[in-house]
Amino acid sequence: MSTTEDARPLRRDAERNRRRMLEAAAEVFAARGLSATLDDVAHHAGLGVGTVYRRFADKDALIEALFEDRIRALVALAETACRAADPWEGLVTYLEAASSRMAADRGLREAVTTPGRGQVGVTLARAELGPRVDELARRCREAGVLRPDVAGTDIATLVHAVQAAAQIGGAISPEHWRRTLGILLDGLTPARPAPTPLPGAALSEGEFHEAMSARQGRPGRA
Template sequence: MTTLEAPEPRPLRRDAERNRQRILAAAVEVFADRGLAATLDDVAHHAGLGVGTVYRRFADKDALVEALFEERIRDLVGLAETACAATDPWAGFVGYLEAASARMATDRGLREAVLTPRHGQVGVTLARAELGPRVERLTARCRDAGVLRPDVAGTDVATLLHAVQAAADIGGAASPQHWRRTLGLLLDGLTPARTTHHPLPGAPLSDDELHEALSPRRRAGGR
């Protein structure tokens, strides 16, 4: 008599990785649509999984945000690096602003992770340590080439990116390309086409001042 062997159990590691990818895919859509105010319950529901499964893969929303947006922010870093290597400094500068703005305009979660980080440290760490210096280098190349106003700093460019994303919010679904108009207006204001410029009021923010201005504590009113 032949003894039937019991079927091998499904490998838990493979199931765990499958669930992790399912959670990340759902989080991409949920955060892109609702921003980082969406909850782990929202992500679990969208993924068709129990919230307990989500918590087994990610201890809290900060952990999920870090896992999800590190790659996307590194993509922005890559864009800035490519722009810095462009033969034409102005073309590289404009290309970076357009590409970065387009990515953030269509992904609310990415926009918040980069510009107003409240969850996790990936946005703060990467944006400050890797993205910020590249934007400063890109800005300096344009200043040195005489194609950018001599008084524009990298932190001014970071502030302009905020303004462009505010335009994306204003345009909303009714005018999803509205941010492009705002970017075009800002780019015109950055060029040194005039023989003279009115001095910009005040000084550009330092890197520390920009970091402090965008910190969750500051934006929450110091609570």
């Protein structure tokens, strides 16, 4: 058997292991955030720690690869939304899908909001995601369903605000972010005959203070 033929299975195995590492990292970081270690990822993937370190020099390299995958998925969502026949429906669909993915993925939220994390993904977001979100906003402005002074960067800021709501809701109210998104969407429109009904219930005062205490590392109220 030739050297080339011998090498092919090794390359296939290496790529298969890489995908296993990324899938395991996605699950581990989604549940535990970026404080999880490469050892945690290797254990979850059922691979030796040395195998992970041979492919990714350190955790930051793994985060870069994973974050790039996640941003490409958001770019695909935005592209689909830009083709929607109804511009407003396209914008809302994108915001709901992007917000849902980030709310369910603690690692992605932390990569987006932590300076110095996921620089490849940040560059990709600026080059490919940003222009598509700009296009979503432009289509809605031209259709008269979006305030004329709202820009694509306002839409991006809105996504970050919704993620703050996802963090506040936490395990107490995992869908809390949907209420915040509903409030913000109403604020984007030039006019509505009446407020749009909000999904779910508002946090009680006790739940809100418990959630804020948990975020700041303090015990909740008795």
